[in-house]
Amino acid sequence: MKYVDEFRDGALARGIAASIARQLRPGREYRLMEFCGGHTHAISRYGIADLLPPQLHLIHGPGCPVCVLPVGRIDQAIRLALEHEVILCSYGDALRVPASDGMSLLRARGRGAELRMVYSPLDALQLARARPGREVVFLALGFETTTPPTAVALRQARAEGIANFSVLCNHVLTPPAMRAILEAPGGVALDGFIGPAHVSTVIGSAPYVPFAREFGKPVVIAGFEPLDVLRAIQMLVAQIDAGRAEVENEFTRAVGLEGNRKAQALVAEVFALREAFEWRGLGTLLHSALRLRPEFAAFDAERRFAVPYRGVPDHKACECAAVLRGDRRPQDCRIFGTACTPDHPVGACMVSSEGACAAHYSYGRFRAPSRSSA
């Protein structure tokens, strides 16, 4: 595949890996967090850890959209589908996330809920056009990458006056989550961030500057291909060794300083900041998520239907919260691979392909514990 295989080249990878190994200072540990689930997935899927020296640690961050949604948000979607009998449209990842009382959206389907897996909110809008007699709700989730498509669908719905379409908005923001990780009392020790790929195409590289300036943590924005990740690690190591903390951009083929101004304008037209939003693992963060603007109130499922958000604690044994903060590794959780597997997930991190637990279980669990606990 053109423009893809070039970024998965094994010979180039070995070259960069060897150069990283030469660069590392003996006796120093390097702790890098990849914020995005997309990076977590790439690291596991291509076996990138196998190319790196043991003194370099990759710590999985919270950037997995369905993982950071607390149970109460999935409960809301289930109540919409079961009690308000809407057709609920969702990205596939959210369907198997465990909710309260042993439920999930998929199990709700077994109890009569009408559920559609979609690849785009425009598919949900199309369904609303085709089924004017039914309420169609799109379960919107994700970071800055998936927000513009939701905005497009909402603008289109308003322009066409599609009265039976609405959105249950769970869009969240990356910078507040990064800040929460760094400000957590007794939080994880980090030397730098592998910065988001697709998120950065939208917001640009400027929003990461405070993490370098205020917290002294270098950030290197990287694409989701395995060579991107290796190259970003190399750039981070160079910064750390030189005592620098800057925002650098490995993903220049897609990310600029300012990001995508059109997409930003679109998002600003449709969405406003929520006062506060509860995240799994990170707690309630101020100004960390989006809601629909009053002009779009008619399309806001939370206003149209009585489904108030109720906070629900995670399963007692589940350590998703600590895994999302980077405090614990998936394999440190007592129920990892025993009570909690991709077939019977207890926590959301075991569901999504971008979740740290699912990635480690599906791709990495053959590694001897001694290697990963090094």
Next chain:
Amino acid sequence: MKIPHTRPLNLRQGKVEMAHGAGGRAMAQLVDELFARELGNAWLAPGDDGARLPPARGRLVMSTDAHVVSPLFFPGGDIGCLAVHGTINDVAVMGAAPRWLAASFVLEEGFPLAELARIVASMATAARAADVPVVTGDTKVVERGKADGVFITTTGVGVLAEGIELSGANAGAGDAVIVSGPIGDHGMAIMSVREHLAFESPIVSDTAALHGLIGALLAAVPATRVLRDPTRGGLAATLNEIAQQSRVGIVLDEAALPVRPAVAAACELLGLDPLDIACEGRVVAICPAAQAASALAALRDHALGGEAALIGEVVADERRFVQMQTRFGGRRMVDWLAGDALPRIC
């Protein structure tokens, strides 16, 4: 005996009606004018409740498969030929020569007879090409909304020659793992229709009857230990099943895996892994390493095995993990797929 019908079945505009499954004249007419006409053979002709089959030399192998694919028609095939191929292949990977098929239809009230006729004609063509007749069948009709057009269950019986003992439990450390052609074609052909993905060259299902190919392989390498067709769950599920049954590990070489560029691109777009995607015309063979070259040669000599490849080896591993050496230079597990990313693929 033919029942005289006042008007012939309207195969252009007609629809399936409840009466077509009710046991009365309408059902007899549907059987006569559609099923028997298309699938006709000496066993079906008497119109009895079952088929009287000749004695067979050897043990019998029997397998059954329900087909619920959506959409019913897809690039490279339809539910009719798929129902024939699917069951023939299940019998064939047991090492048996498929001889007879039974077919059961569940039809949804209101389904166009024209489409049913296309499906039955496609079944008949596939059965004739494979030389495996449909010798008995059944038709039921359910109310509109209680099924999705047509569901077809086929059952196959084959004859197993003396000395052939294939089983998923036979793989041993050191054995070679071979696949007969590119993976994921069927699943991505279906997905590209469902998701309206258009490619310059469309992805075409690989649906095919494999008993000829498998016969050639077994003739060349009688010591073949395991054969399996990687349908639902793809190569990943098939290899994990074998690893479990044989209590071994398997290590694949990503660079050796045959995947068509269009399939790889479609998987990339949809976030899928070709290893998880169903094939309907491929076989995985595990044989002693010393005979891997003969097995490959036999497969490649056959029209359906031209792109056969040696993709990995069986290793001793108590954990029974399937792993892959990535092209990138790392290693990863190849696990079963969790949940059902691709429902109703066959």
